[in-house]
Amino acid sequence: MTINSLAFLIFFMVLTILYYLPFVKKYQWVLLLAASYIFYTLAGNHNLIYIIITTIVTYIGAILLDRKNTIQEEYVKAHKGILPKQEIKDYKEKIKKEKHKITFFCVFINLGMLIVIKYGSFLMGNVGRIFGKENLSDISFLQIAVPLGISYYTLISIGYLLDVSKGKCKSEKNLFKTALFVSYFPQITQGPFSRFTEMAPRLFTSHKFSYENLSYGCQRILWGFFKKMVIADRMKPMVDAIFENYQECSGFSLLLGCMYFSIQLYADFSGYMDIVCGCSNILGIELAENFKRPFFSKSLAEYWRRWHITLCSWFRDYLFYPLSISKAAVKFGRIGKKILPPSIAKLVPSIFALSIIWLSTGLWHDASWRYVFWGIYNGVIIIASMCLEPWFIKIEKKLNIKAENKLFQGFQMIRTFLIISLLKVFPIANSTKGSLVILYKIFFEFQMELSRAACFPTFKTEDFFCVGIGLLIFIYVSFKQEKAPMHESINRCPFVVRWAIYLVLLLMILTFGVFDTGLTGGFEYAQY
Amino acid sequence: MEKLLEILKGLKPEVEFEKEQKLIDDGILDSFDLVALVGEINEAFDVEVEFEDMEPENFNSVEKMYEMIERLQNEV
Amino acid sequence: MHNIKKIAIRLVLIIVVVTVYDSIIDYLYRPYKDSVTYTMQDRKKLEGTLETVFIGTSRVQRGISPEIMNEELGTVSFNMATSLQLMDGTYHLLSSVAEENPVETVFLGVAPELMLSDNDATRSKVLVYERMMDWKDRLSYLIDCCPMQEWPYITLYSTQVEDYFDFDFVEKNVEFKQSEEYKTRKTGKIRYRNNGMYSLKKSTDDPQVTFLEKKESIFQPSSVNKEKEEYFKKTIEYCKENNIEVVLVNMPISGNLIEELGDVTTIHDYYSGIAEEYEIAFFDFNYYKKLEETFDNQRFENEKHLNYGGAKVFTKVLAEVYKSYQNGEDMNKYFMDTCPYYVAE
Numbered sequence: 001m002t003i004n005s006l007a008f009l010i011f012f013m014v015l016t017i018l019y020y021l022p023f024v025k026k027y028q029w030v031l032l033l034a035a036s037y038i039f040y041t042l043a044g045n046h047n048l049i050y051i052i053i054t055t056i057v058t059y060i061g062a063i064l065l066d067r068k069n070t071i072q073e074e075y076v077k078a079h080k081g082i083l084p085k086q087e088i089k090d091y092k093e094k095i096k097k098e099k100h101k102i103t104f105f106c107v108f109i110n111l112g113m114l115i116v117i118k119y120g121s122f123l124m125g126n127v128g129r130i131f132g133k134e135n136l137s138d139i140s141f142l143q144i145a146v147p148l149g150i151s152y153y154t155l156i157s158i159g160y161l162l163d164v165s166k167g168k169c170k171s172e173k174n175l176f177k178t179a180l181f182v183s184y185f186p187q188i189t190q191g192p193f194s195r196f197t198e199m200a201p202r203l204f205t206s207h208k209f210s211y212e213n214l215s216y217g218c219q220r221i222l223w224g225f226f227k228k229m230v231i232a233d234r235m236k237p238m239v240d241a242i243f244e245n246y247q248e249c250s251g252f253s254l255l256l257g258c259m260y261f262s263i264q265l266y267a268d269f270s271g272y273m274d275i276v277c278g279c280s281n282i283l284g285i286e287l288a289e290n291f292k293r294p295f296f297s298k299s300l301a302e303y304w305r306r307w308h309i310t311l312c313s314w315f316r317d318y319l320f321y322p323l324s325i326s327k328a329a330v331k332f333g334r335i336g337k338k339i340l341p342p343s344i345a346k347l348v349p350s351i352f353a354l355s356i357i358w359l360s361t362g363l364w365h366d367a368s369w370r371y372v373f374w375g376i377y378n379g380v381i382i383i384a385s386m387c388l389e390p391w392f393i394k395i396e397k398k399l400n401i402k403a404e405n406k407l408f409q410g411f412q413m414i415r416t417f418l419i420i421s422l423l424k425v426f427p428i429a430n431s432t433k434g435s436l437v438i439l440y441k442i443f444f445e446f447q448m449e450l451s452r453a454a455c456f457p458t459f460k461t462e463d464f465f466c467v468g469i470g471l472l473i474f475i476y477v478s479f480k481q482e483k484a485p486m487h488e489s490i491n492r493c494p495f496v497v498r499w500a501i502y503l504v505l506l507l508m509i510l511t512f513g514v515f516d517t518g519l520t521g522g523f524e525y526a527q528y
Numbered sequence: 529m530e531k532l533l534e535i536l537k538g539l540k541p542e543v544e545f546e547k548e549q550k551l552i553d554d555g556i557l558d559s560f561d562l563v564a565l566v567g568e569i570n571e572a573f574d575v576e577v578e579f580e581d582m583e584p585e586n587f588n589s590v591e592k593m594y595e596m597i598e599r600l601q602n603e604v
Numbered sequence: 605m606h607n608i609k610k611i612a613i614r615l616v617l618i619i620v621v622v623t624v625y626d627s628i629i630d631y632l633y634r635p636y637k638d639s640v641t642y643t644m645q646d647r648k649k650l651e652g653t654l655e656t657v658f659i660g661t662s663r664v665q666r667g668i669s670p671e672i673m674n675e676e677l678g679t680v681s682f683n684m685a686t687s688l689q690l691m692d693g694t695y696h697l698l699s700s701v702a703e704e705n706p707v708e709t710v711f712l713g714v715a716p717e718l719m720l721s722d723n724d725a726t727r728s729k730v731l732v733y734e735r736m737m738d739w740k741d742r743l744s745y746l747i748d749c750c751p752m753q754e755w756p757y758i759t760l761y762s763t764q765v766e767d768y769f770d771f772d773f774v775e776k777n778v779e780f781k782q783s784e785e786y787k788t789r790k791t792g793k794i795r796y797r798n799n800g801m802y803s804l805k806k807s808t809d810d811p812q813v814t815f816l817e818k819k820e821s822i823f824q825p826s827s828v829n830k831e832k833e834e835y836f837k838k839t840i841e842y843c844k845e846n847n848i849e850v851v852l853v854n855m856p857i858s859g860n861l862i863e864e865l866g867d868v869t870t871i872h873d874y875y876s877g878i879a880e881e882y883e884i885a886f887f888d889f890n891y892y893k894k895l896e897e898t899f900d901n902q903r904f905e906n907e908k909h910l911n912y913g914g915a916k917v918f919t920k921v922l923a924e925v926y927k928s929y930q931n932g933e934d935m936n937k938y939f940m941d942t943c944p945y946y947v948a949e
Binding site: 005007010209214461465503507511512515 | 607610611614617618622626629753762765767768
Binding site for chain 1: 555559560562563564566567568570577578579580582583602603
């Protein structure tokens with residue numbers, strides 16, 4: 001059962017009815033936990049052992065860390081002013097080391113499972129290649145089916161552990177509540193990455209039925225299905241046609257294909273987000289947003305603040321900051337100050353951290369070299385633009401370009417869109433070699449051809465209409481949302497207008513949506 | 529306080545730090561600015577800002593930053 | 605509660621709008637040649653009176669004429685066969701018809717190729733679903749036999765339309781549907797014949813169609829899909845419980861199909877076995893004594909289906925055989941012990 005299926009909608013409807021029954025009130029979270037595990041099993045994955053291990057390890061780790069924090073607090077309180085500062089500092093260091101041990105152990109198990117399952121074959125294959133053995137990636141115990149959502153729930157759990165270690169939140173004393181946080185079904189397939197501090201008060205309190213939540217949630221679900229079924233699924237055959245035959249296509253077609261894929265992926269992923277956020281809203285639990293109109297970004301760095309926001313903020317808070325203030329970074333920073341101009345030298349710790357981040361983010365997506373290149377591509381462009389910023393500002397001043405100039409902003413957005421589209425070469429090709437060949441073709445075998453077959457292969461009149469209208473609606477909504485949330489403007493319309501909009505969208509889904517599940521399958525980001 | 533303001537102005541001269549109360553929440557200082565800032569604070573005030581301290585609450589305003597610096601200095 | 609009322613009103617609104625919209629799309633886009641409209645009209649007229657049912661795949665749909673059978677046997681019959689009808693569809697369709705009609709006899713066309721495959725075309729489920737009259741039967745069919753992801757496709761015609769922008773087609777379609785020809789069915793444009801039957805007049809040009817030498821056997825009892833076999837037996841058992849006589853019929857088929865499937869003998873033995881187990885009749889027309897002279901190329905529309913001429917002849921033959929069977933005559937009068945036309949290698 002995937003999120004974009006009738007089975008899920010029926011499952012969710014039943015859950016909602018049970019959820020708001022009067023006698024369930026205090027136990028809504030228990031119902032959610034049961035529902036999450038049922039969903040996990042129904043989604044095809046019967047191997048609950050991994051998520052259970054992660055839950056238990058996280059639960060125990062958090063309690064231990066919390067205990068250390070409490071012990072430290074009490075000690076400091078009891079001995080402040082009595083013992084010399086140095087002794088207190090040493091004591092704190094000792095506790096810190098113990099906390100690090102606990103954290104390391106938990107992270108090792110959780111991340112270890114993730115790495116072995118997801119990256120086992122990749123690593124063994126490469127190790128084998130170094131030692132001349134070609135088939136190490138085929139070892140059977142490494143062929144474990146990847147459990148649903150492992151990339152997502154592992155990172156969420158690690159985030160929770162680190163937050164407890166930091167003292168940002170208290171550990172959850174109830175194992176089952178921890179289990180709910182880890183396995184909460186709207187976010188398990190493709191995120192968003194949530195934080196315990198935000199989710200705990202929402203997940204564990206009881207929620208009263210609110211008609212506004214139901215209405216807003218349904219709006220979002222409808223909109224999500226529209227994006228997924230009318231836009232994303234309609235574009236998929238065309239994108240697949242281009243990239244399955246990439247050897248025969250010109251660089252021009254391939255570039256177009258990348259751009260289409262950017263749009264398709266956005267419609268797909270943001271559609272999913274709308275559906276799960278809408279569902280969660282109906283239950284009274286708000287989820288974090290993952291997208292903020294990313295194609296309005298004027299730079300790659302801005303794009304990563306608007307695309308898959310929760311992934312980036314997770315990496316920023318739990319990897320980037322610790323890395324950039326680590327001893328290694330400080331060392332590099334000092335070296336940098338000696339050999340580089342000051343404007344760049346101050347960026348060295350960030351650059352050091354960024355390189356690791358982009359490598360990790362790349363590998364988080366998939367275990368293959370093309371994602372390493374993807375990470376490098378992102379890292380290089382962002383680091384380069386950071387370093388070259390002072391020069392860009394000088395050039396803009398010389399050419400008398402103002403940042404507020406709409407034309408210039410438009411240019412920046414188009415440029416960013418092209419950069420992002422080129423980035424898509426790596427996910428869309430099935431192999432590293434493929435992605436490099438495609439890049440080569442785009443730059444050196446461009447061959448622009450303005451025929452329908454070259455620009456829109458396999459697209460029929462119907463597809464033009466659906467995707468065209470769908471995109472126009474999508475773009476219009478995006479523009480409006482840059483200024484104010486869409487659902488507020490809709491709610492101000494009279495009943496007839498509002499319902500005309502909903503019904504038109506629903507009928508468009510029935511008419512133009514792709515229902516042939518052989519063609520569509522589930523969501524793109526569920527594979528990560 | 530002045531030292532801190534000097535550092536901040538050196539980083540981002542166009543921002544009016546005295547007035548702002550949501551430097552992180554509103555995105556006025558991004559993650560790279562924050563890292564560079566931490567480096568400068570560590571050097572200037574001889575403290576060690578740790579991972580535990582990297583929270584928006586500690587950096588949203590000049591006052592909050594100064595509070596954090598003072599706390600860290602007291603612990604040494 | 606106020607909220608429940610609000611939600612209920614909106615749900616009703618959605619259902620009404622979707623149903624009306626779907627009906628409009630159905631009228632505009634469902635080709636006039638689609639036999640289901642006529643089939644359901646005839647069903648409604650005859651509901652409550654049906655005594656004989658023909659069921660199975662398109663070979664039965666195009667091969668047995670209820671009009672002729674009514675004359676020959678003095679019964680009221682209906683052809684409920686559909687293209688690629690799977691055994692679970694047969695079971696549900698038959699039981700839904702039998703509940704509302706005094707059915708006494710069922711001629712069940714066998715389809716060995718469909719007993720093997722795992723690939724269940726959603727299209728075949730649509731055809732069965734459309735022919736059910738009761739919403740309860742439809743719901744139980746959906747729940748029992750169709751994965752949930754197929755439900756929107758099966759229940760709503762608007763999801764099935766392939767090309768919404770073929771406006772020429774829509775214009776011609778609607779025009780014809782409003783014409784007298786369509787209403788009176790007095791036209792050569794439609795292939796619907798009578799009471800669920802659908803058949804073409806043309807005969808095949810392919811010289812290779814009939815009486816080929818066969819190749820290796822694909823159909824083996826061991827490769828039969830267990831679930832499908834269960835439903836097959838369930839259908840027969842249902843009939844037995846409700847005092848309905850079951851007659852298994854292997855339609856005369858062309859050499860090409862035998863070529864696909866394999867050994868005629870294996871198929872014959874498999875179905876004979878089941879017929880013996882349940883003590884029902886099995887007429888294997890591949891073993892029909894006068895097969896060569898009666899069913900040659902002229903009688904076939906293509907390698908798999910009899911044409912209208914062939915169907916008329918076949919229905920008479922089937923009626924004759926059935927009457928003899930009823931009289932307790934020896935079936936060796938009509939059928940051989942082995943099939944000389946398809947030689948095993």
